[in-house]
Amino acid sequence: MNNIRLQLLLFLLLSGASNAQPPELRLIHNLEVEESDDPWINQQTIIMGDAHSGQAFSRTDSVNPYGIGWRGPVPASFQNRNIHLSISGFARAFSVDAKASIVISILKQDSTVYWINRPVNYVDKTLSSWSKVNEEVMLPSNLCTADYTLLVYIWNENGHSICDFDDLSLVFNELRFGSFMPASDTVSSAIPVGEYQEVYRGKYFKLEYDKFSSQFKILSPSDKLLMYSYSLFTSWSELDSKDISIHSSLSRSFFLREDSLSEEGNFVSFDIRSEACNSKLIIFFSNTEATVKFHVESSFLRPVLLYRQSFSASYGPELREVYRNSSHMDTKTFQEEYWLGTGGFQVLTDSSGFILYRVENATSLQLRPEANRFCVNLDWDLDHPLLHWPLLKGKEKAKENHSSSRITQGDKISGTFSIHGINQEIVIPRLMTFSEGRTGAVIWTEHADYSDMKLQRAVNFGSDTIEEARYASAGFVKHRIPVTKSAFYSNPDKELNSKKLGVLNTEIANVKGTPGFKEFLLDVQNFGQEICLHTPDQYTTTRPLLKEALINFQKNFNSLSWIDHGYDNLKKSNREDLVCDGLNEASDYYALDLWQEFGLRYFWNCFYEDTSLYSSLGFHSFFSQPYRGWGDRFPVPDFWQHPNRSKELVHWATTSTFDPPDAGMWDYFFNEQRMEDLLQSRGIKVMHVYPARADSTNGFYEYKDGHFFIQSGFDSALQRQSRLRDAGRLELISVKDYFGYQMAIQKVKIRPLENGFVEVENNSEVDLKGISFAINSATVKVPGKVLNARLEDGETFFWFDLNKGESVNIEISPLAK
Template identity: 30%
Template structure:
């Protein structure tokens, strides 16, 4: 759907894509004007050629022509690539039906196929027309490639071609880290604190502080405070390395230093906790906002001296041999330097996110970053449609306080560092089916869940979600005060009211069966159109009593009064609106909200690849701040979860395409979490989940069933976990309460600081074997990682020993 967008500075440092030409393959049908191994073409002299005096002629009997087979240049191997294509076409008749095909092979195995219809842009016969296109290839798929291209004359047309060009370049990713000025290491400085691991130093002249090793050799340059605010529609950056020593306290064998700095955003205090006996330093950061400000970024920047040794990526992988230029680490971490000069930020920090720029040796410790919490608002504007405002960046009031903290370990001496995994119980990847309730009927519900509309008992399911035990986060309508029917939406195939709990007792009975089997049942707003406060209260109370889901999925958002103003992205979070719903959500336990911002802003639309469900595709790299699950400062009690688009599969074969074994393997290898946005029970064929059988009754599509069967098999192999929103977010919130400590290089202590047990705590470590004292656990090998998982009781501490 087209949207009119008002957003000024979303992803503030998304710079232009840069590419450097590396390989050009060209055929102009002149004696010397070609580059590459071209064959199978007929050259004719022609004074009306597009370029020069010769053309290529394609005869109706030539099925394939203008063939090219060429190794891709070595300098492009293993790098992100952009390919450009252009060809001049002169048809004898307006439509040729021909396709120019470009494929990439690795050892004769097809890696990528790209077809361009030569009829694109053709407007007149016997006239030259230029057809062009471009596409990206991710670094994960570009090692030692051969490009093979040809014209496929599938409709037996006669036409002329000229000036064929295929050009490949190295593609540099956009950067999401601002350029900052680095300050030099002070010529003279005082030791504020030292122990047998490090020195904390401060320069009176430059008023900067930094870390050095025990010999006084710098480990970092001065710590830099970077703030970016929006002012009059522009991003304004301020940075400082000046810090006053405001206080220092002695506590047992520890010292706490209070350093303070000011900029246009406010006053920032960093408390540095140092211990004589320990090699870890605790940093606590507090910023008090000076005046009302729209904050895009607040970061403490650690610029390091040595080289990275390990990067703990956002997906749970660890890079240790080669490193990308830029990482959005999210809740990951990093290890810099070796032995006594090691700087390690392990899991367990309280920050918005981490970003790493290896080229400039900068680690951004983000106290706030607007890309970490995307959010939009559809204001009430009766004369508008599809209009929204980007409110990702929070407008902080005067005297508001921002907090962050992290632990820095110095001189870890080859410490074993376990990485917390975002998916429980040792699974490599996860898929969440989130269903929107629009335009459904009990018959289509039974078809996609039980396999056929005539099956009423979940125990008899022979297809669909229930038959394969695939749980769904299923949104529903509570009631139908406007008597909305399916007549028009289904082209009269399903007459009568659309499915709601109050209007269809069979539907309610059906939902209770799903709920009992582990499906999550939540609201897609109470009704088709805007709800009253009374109806909201009734619906939320009923749903909490019968289903207890903390999730909510917005429905029908737009700018009219009827467009479900209670939505989170309409007026549900606007205190001045009569449809303000925050207090009701809080009362009835609604905490996990679908966030349509990523779909509507769609910042990574150009970074998909070859039908893979990841967007952006992780094979391009880790620079993208693509937070799936976030907490916005405006609503700290709510968790927002995002989808990147709808999954509609209009024909049966496409199920095998989207869920091809190679794509599923990629999903698993990348440790991806896919949250789908689906309409399986929509009352019109075409969404791809059901069709009519020979008797005109709804049944689950075979391709859909094949896909569910594949997922079920991968689940049994502990590779792909189908999970609900509430279970996924519940796990991810729970592991944030875990506290890590490292008494020696091969031991980790983990404490569950919450009041609840956590099932399936999952970690990965580069070790051959582990022991957990007095604790049962399971484990599996995954490449050079050992993945292990176990349950933890509230308040429990476990001791992990690595061998």
């Protein structure tokens, strides 16, 4: 069942359509005459002769290496959309060593942001014969705006051979992705009609109910429709049953239960029934502020695997702003669908509207602008993915999807969110996930496999001859770049590094048995590195050794994180792993109780790596996966807590292993273009690396004259990152510090006040240093606070310190929009 669900999801990524899809656009140049209406380029290469069609074609040689092509902005009907571009024509060569290609390039002003060349494959191997050529490329919407220039042209790479091209054709189609919302949320709902009776009227809102349709609507004091057409969607399968089918129910009947009064406001309650659970909706209308709080609670009637439960509604006013999960804001051009995470949106028409921002107790928020629908996910397996490798004989790669919530009869789940009523456009400061106004983060996480002290010194200090961090000449320590460094505690199996690299006849580095290794770890920890376990040892541990390792790492390193190692189905393969039996109370290798006892909280989750769920949606080796330029519809949380399989553990993910075979890739993967894309997308890249692994093809270090040194290309990549940090743009941080900060800002409450101010309250247990916000304005005041700010691309990033339990009112200039 789990594999089927993953396959269905992959199908979903590339399916779906929309009524707003533009028609296919074909641009064709037959080269018979020079075209002036379209931006065709290199037409000087057109000559007369034995063409594929007609009498003219484009010839490239040593004088004219660049052949017929097209240059200009993406056609207007396809701007701000993902594009599928097909390029075709006919090619001919006169030499076996001819080397021609089709180049696709994107420029922003004079800078190249994307460039690829697709070699021409001559189907007809007969020299001087015309061969059909077809190439296809997918281009993301963020590079298909009016600010970018698209180039397509023929390139004769070696120049000394003649290459001809004829009948160039460019075909533009919109690249479509399927919806991740319940099907009922992808279409508009009719404006409600019926015998609606007033149930509640207050200073800020009004609620009316129709007993025949069992629906209600929320209106403004001036009777403008705000919300309507509610539904509760539930998807599940029977727990521990031979029936593996997935069931779903869509409840549209909300049975009015009762209303009640309190000093704070009014409560209105509804019952909702489905095959799997009985649910109730409690709506609270405040007497003192324009706030409505929705609370949904479901009690399950049978044991199930719960894949999803979501509460959805339509909004009446016009969509004005979308607050994306990245802290970007969309105002005029909206995407077809958004997974907003903890983001939100603002709607307003004729002085009546509301803001929904930062759901309080739900896994995520989604939005479908063309349908005027939003969806609050009370529980969704894609918001908290998890894999499991069961203990099996004779198998190694059999994994199960444990992302769903395991529900027993009588279990309850709940979710809460609030809307804030408005009568004019309100400027909302968008909470950023980075501190001190930075717009991106890189977290280096080291997996401890086959490590040696010499290699550790090389990549951290610059050379294996440097023994202390204070003398570092290069590497992580020199550039003050934190690493979440996992390590083995012990090596009971006497595993040797020579298994990977012959010149190192040493045991794999471990705290208990390697002289000086604990002292080395303490030294680099004092320079900002985080030390954690990569499980206690190379293979499956024992419970006593696990406890001993946890005691040691708590005492020496105050470890809060854990990185799994060596997981598969075999008995020897680290059964104590999170994704093996670490969460299985019935197993001898159960570890969750010990993790909690010794304070571990932040756990690597391999779901995206081992399912390759979004691997086909990368782009040009940029860091994000799926590439953020494809849009925000994809559910990709940076961290999460599973509702009932791993208690309070915080999961964080990587999307791939970065394992360069040599030094040649550093300038490519970590060049200015890719780092800038990370910053512009406000993304986080968690690196899964093995910098100090004993491996002769390792690109992190080199061996010469009997010593190990850091690869110069790797060190240059670290240096580039440190410069971006020093410029105040990039956050270089450890797992515990970054995700600890994320858990704290989850408890920050942001709400608009009637006087135009916005209140920000820190309900976490820690002081927040440099809490940061983004806004389209340079005029911000925070009374009583030292305010820091910087401008970038028309936005202001501002930050200040906010102590635990403290609240402030942010004043924003009326000219902020």
